[in-house]
Amino acid sequence: MRLFKKILIPILFILLAFSIFLIFSYFLNRDTGKGALQVTSVPKSKVYLDGKLIGDAPLCKCEYPNMVDVGEHDIRLVPEEAGLDPFEEKITISPSVLTVVDRTFGTGALSEGSVITLNKIADKNDAQILVISFPDKVQVSLDNNLLGITPLALKNQTESDHEIKLTKEGYKDKVIRIRAIKGYRLDATVFLSTGQSSSPSAQPTSVPTPTSAVKVTQVIISETPTGFLRVRDSGSLAGAEIGQVTPGEKYDLLNEENGWYQIKLKDGKTGWISSEYATKEQ
Template identity: 55%
Template structure:
């Protein structure tokens, strides 16, 4: 008999709690389980095929997925919220957990949690965040900056907390397992209350403000620019994290930006944020 490592995901306020439960299945099993949760309720697609609605758990042996790589797509029942896609991998006898709390653009947050077998006889923890360089606290002690690999973690309940200026703090509880690396991919949401809205006293020449869009880190290392504000629209170019562009307009999870060749295009606001720059009045 072989153990399947299984996560249970209750949501307690803003804290995601992951409990690890052990189940027994046949040794010959070459499948893994998938759990998907979201706020609000969403339709779930796997490689383009509908498999149900959240909360969803392909956890029974006859429902489990073949080992391999998949694309999970969540389409919220609220049509005002943009869909979400995430590439995942299913491993033998392990549950992969996808959680998403939808908001407008960069106000969305979520996580993908899985276990990967390792050769070392210890428990490890890998924490990756978007955006990166978030401060990591393990049981309220600062242990580093993302991306971060922690080794020789005790097999007991732990709380990990991520903090980054301008973003909402995110916490979750985990239980590492010996001979496995627990991988936590965490998406932070912008905290609108902490956005820079300070007003600088005007002096001569009079400063005015110009909005720009900064490209945030993405899982692919780039962000597609589309002709229209739709994922089905044609791609006209790609932009990279750290770059900034003039802001033109905003529409339901999309930003319209001005490109260097004076053309305009649309990007997902999930991986971008507004910046305000001071520019001098050209008439002075």
């Protein structure tokens, strides 16, 4: 009997440990029926999902259990600044996939933005891209190669980072950066704004005068939670990071637009920073 107990007790411990492992694996790998949602906007906005306020942009419902239920939802962004038009759109949340909504608010047709998500496809070795635009019939370039007009479906793309540029006469150029993934189709719905083209050839140039050389407005970088401030290539959170600046540093202010400052960096390049973390001075 004593020998039987010596054998039985270790076996019970092994079975118990194995049962705990199976339960843990089940909960870790089960389909949660949820997906992630990230929302950015300039200026800040209230975010409503299916008529319910879920927070302020920038917002990321990216960790379980705070992620969003899978399926189709109505999203509405209401800018905090008066006089700007809200944004409404239907979005689809897929299991364990991030959907990204970005909006730069303006009045009427001066607003722009994008909705980007991933959808599983049958071919796990194919990476696809679908580009839809408002308005339609917009020229689409992928990595500086003109490929067609919207709506445009692309198959057999390399699994890597890509740059999509949309251009149409009478509308501002729009550039978005995406990553194609095998086994998924990346859907990009892009909203163009009317106004001056953002291409370098269309930008006005100015000749410095003695007066402007003497009186230059500068910005002082304020304290930030991270100890630095990101510099982007456009006045939007969707813009690519091209550098960083440090609290206390001063830079020449070149332009101001929708809560963003365009500054001249020490190496001569220009970039955009959030006006929330910078103060103007003469």
